[in-house]
Amino acid sequence: MIALLNPRSAKWGFRVPNSILTLGAFLENSYEYYVVDENITLNAEDEIAKLVTQGGVKYLGITVMPALQLRRAFDISKALKTRFPKLTIIWGGYFPSLHPNTVLASNYIDYVIKGHAEVSFKELIDNLENKPGAKALGQIAGLSYKSDGKILHNPKSEPIDPDLIPRLPYHRVDVEKYLKISKTYLGPRTVGYHSSVGCPFLCGFCAVAGIYKGKWLGRSAELTVSDIIFLKEKYNIGAVEFHDNNFFVAEKRVYDFAKAVNGLGIGWWGEARPDTVMKFSDDTWQMMADAGCKMIFYGAESSSEEILKLMHKGGTQTAETLIELAEKSKKYGIVPEFSFVLGSPTDHVTRDIDNDLKFIKKIKQVNPDSEIIIYTYSPVNFEDSEMSLAAKMQGFGYPKTLEEWVSPRWQNFDLRKNPLTPWLKPHHFKKIRNFEKTLNAFYPTKSDLKIKGWKRSVLKLMGSWRYFSSVYTAPYEIMLTQKLLRYRQPEIEGFAFED
Ligand code: B12
Numbered sequence: 001m002i003a004l005l006n007p008r009s010a011k012w013g014f015r016v017p018n019s020i021l022t023l024g025a026f027l028e029n030s031y032e033y034y035v036v037d038e039n040i041t042l043n044a045e046d047e048i049a050k051l052v053t054q055g056g057v058k059y060l061g062i063t064v065m066p067a068l069q070l071r072r073a074f075d076i077s078k079a080l081k082t083r084f085p086k087l088t089i090i091w092g093g094y095f096p097s098l099h100p101n102t103v104l105a106s107n108y109i110d111y112v113i114k115g116h117a118e119v120s121f122k123e124l125i126d127n128l129e130n131k132p133g134a135k136a137l138g139q140i141a142g143l144s145y146k147s148d149g150k151i152l153h154n155p156k157s158e159p160i161d162p163d164l165i166p167r168l169p170y171h172r173v174d175v176e177k178y179l180k181i182s183k184t185y186l187g188p189r190t191v192g193y194h195s196s197v198g199c200p201f202l203c204g205f206c207a208v209a210g211i212y213k214g215k216w217l218g219r220s221a222e223l224t225v226s227d228i229i230f231l232k233e234k235y236n237i238g239a240v241e242f243h244d245n246n247f248f249v250a251e252k253r254v255y256d257f258a259k260a261v262n263g264l265g266i267g268w269w270g271e272a273r274p275d276t277v278m279k280f281s282d283d284t285w286q287m288m289a290d291a292g293c294k295m296i297f298y299g300a301e302s303s304s305e306e307i308l309k310l311m312h313k314g315g316t317q318t319a320e321t322l323i324e325l326a327e328k329s330k331k332y333g334i335v336p337e338f339s340f341v342l343g344s345p346t347d348h349v350t351r352d353i354d355n356d357l358k359f360i361k362k363i364k365q366v367n368p369d370s371e372i373i374i375y376t377y378s379p380v381n382f383e384d385s386e387m388s389l390a391a392k393m394q395g396f397g398y399p400k401t402l403e404e405w406v407s408p409r410w411q412n413f414d415l416r417k418n419p420l421t422p423w424l425k426p427h428h429f430k431k432i433r434n435f436e437k438t439l440n441a442f443y444p445t446k447s448d449l450k451i452k453g454w455k456r457s458v459l460k461l462m463g464s465w466r467y468f469s470s471v472y473t474a475p476y477e478i479m480l481t482q483k484l485l486r487y488r489q490p491e492i493e494g495f496a497f498e499d
Pocket residue numbers: 009010011012013014015016017018019020022023039060061062063064065066067068069090091092093094095098113115116117118121192194207208243244245380414415416491492493495
């Protein structure tokens with residue numbers, strides 16, 4: 001018997017836990033299993049303890065992304081392993097995939113599966129259950145495990161063709177609980193859906209590149225549409241967030257999808273590369289707009305060609321591409337969310353930051369509805385990236401234990417609130433955050449459904465003199481106004497905000 005756990009991942013923005021439901025889809029006909037989502041149950045530890053003592057659960061699979069989810073995964077693993085030493089604990093997902101040695105150095109976790117695990121997770125359980133014909137541990141793709149005091153790593157697993165993934169076992173969770181709290185800018189009853197894996201690019205700051213190494217595989221438009229129609233008919237969804245790392249890789253797939261959902265009254269959102277969608281035809285743009293595409297999240301990263309090069313951004317993206325994209329998005333009424341990564345390890349950090357802040361103002365001038373999300377560069381464990389190497393050379397290093405990873409200092413690093421990179425000084429950081437506050441006051445985000453009418457005007461007024469004079473220091477009056485109006489700034493992942 002298996003339990004699959006999605007530890008609490010955020011204070012808001014919960015979606016159906018696709019990571020563990022995908023694993024579940026491959027266990028359906030072989031093993032009994034439970035799905036526990038701490039975002040919904042809030043007492044996951046007790047629930048799993050009960051499943052161990054009364055339900056015969058022997059294996060606990062936990063999905064782990066950085067920050068809050070890592071903290072909860074660690075606390076729960078520690079508590080349950082201490083209480084039930086025979087419980088086998090397996091971690092998967094982005095964090096353990098990038099840091100398997102650190103995870104397995106802990107006594108509370110037995111196995112890690114790196115990368116995709118649709119096939120490997122079941123193979124591991126088959127092995128542990130001594131199923132006839134089961135693969136040996138050393139043959140299970142992506143598995144990292146302990147043997148004779150050493151940590152061994154098998155070669156990584158390849159993602160499977162997304163068309164071979166069965167429809168997710170939504171009946172394992174109470175879908176209504178997620179839908180009733182997810183009214184977003186896209187529409188009511190927003191669901192998260194994953195229609196492709198990986199990304200064809202190799203940007204050096206991106207965890208996706210570190211895991212997929214330039215591979216992208218998409219589920220066909222037909223199967224994607226059939227799942228969305230199923231979700232509409234069965235659960236009455238009103239909107240879809242495509243959680244793909246890069247939904248818009250293949251123009252024909254996007255066009256076919258849009259054409260098929262046109263008229264269903266579903267709002268949708270996804271992540272894209274600016275240079276890719278700038279190559280889409282006007283027909284495709286028009287179809288996307290007609291079919292409910294309300295917003296697209298773009299990795300803008302930087303206006304500097306030198307930095308884009310250091311990032312291995314690849315493709316044909318330049319500052320000019322972003323300006324043209326802001327214009328095009330305005331024409332078709334699709335809100336662009338531009339995500340910038342400031343604070344890269346160059347020799348002139350201050351100048352680079354200032355140039356990007358000026359450039360952001362230029363984008364807003366072209367299309368005031370553009371959303372701007374500013375991250376600071378947090379190195380990812382991506383050995384072969386020039387950026388990772390540059391970071392190491394400038395004195396950056398990761399924690400060696402999970403205990404350190406879950407400390408407040410490194411939690412802030414994960415949230416990209418404090419990058420802990422030696423070249424980014426507190427004054428840089430302050431400037432970026434103060435600029436953000438001023439920008440978000442002068443241009444209140446479109447997607448915060450609560451900020452309308454007079455509240456927008458008040459915010460705008462508060463931000464105007466600072467915005468035009470470029471004096472961002474100590475914007476206390478703006479902070480107070482934002483607090484009083486309970487204004488939420490664009491921050492996490494660029495996801496569409498909830499009401
Ligand atoms: C949805 C999502 C969220 C949602 C979670 C919503 C929910 N479920 O309630 C929210 C908005 C909360 C969120 C928040 C954050 N997220 Co997030 N998120 C995602 C996203 C878009 C989709 C995850 C998903 O469902 N994938 C679909 C499944 C099918 O794929 P998968 O998770 O990779 O699962 C496969 C394998 O990884 C593996 N696997 C996964 N789990 C397990 C478990 C076991 C036991 C095993 C064996 C295998 C296994 O097998 C699966 C099937 O093959 C990913 C990007 C992406 N496209 O994956 C980012 C992503 C995981 N997030 C990321 C980050 C950084 C964050 C934040 C820290 C960002 C921030 N700055 O705020 C925050 C943390 C918030 C907090 N307060 O702690 C990064 C992680 C990068 C890294 N360095 O590790 C990603 C990759 C985005 C990115 N491109 O950078 N996130």
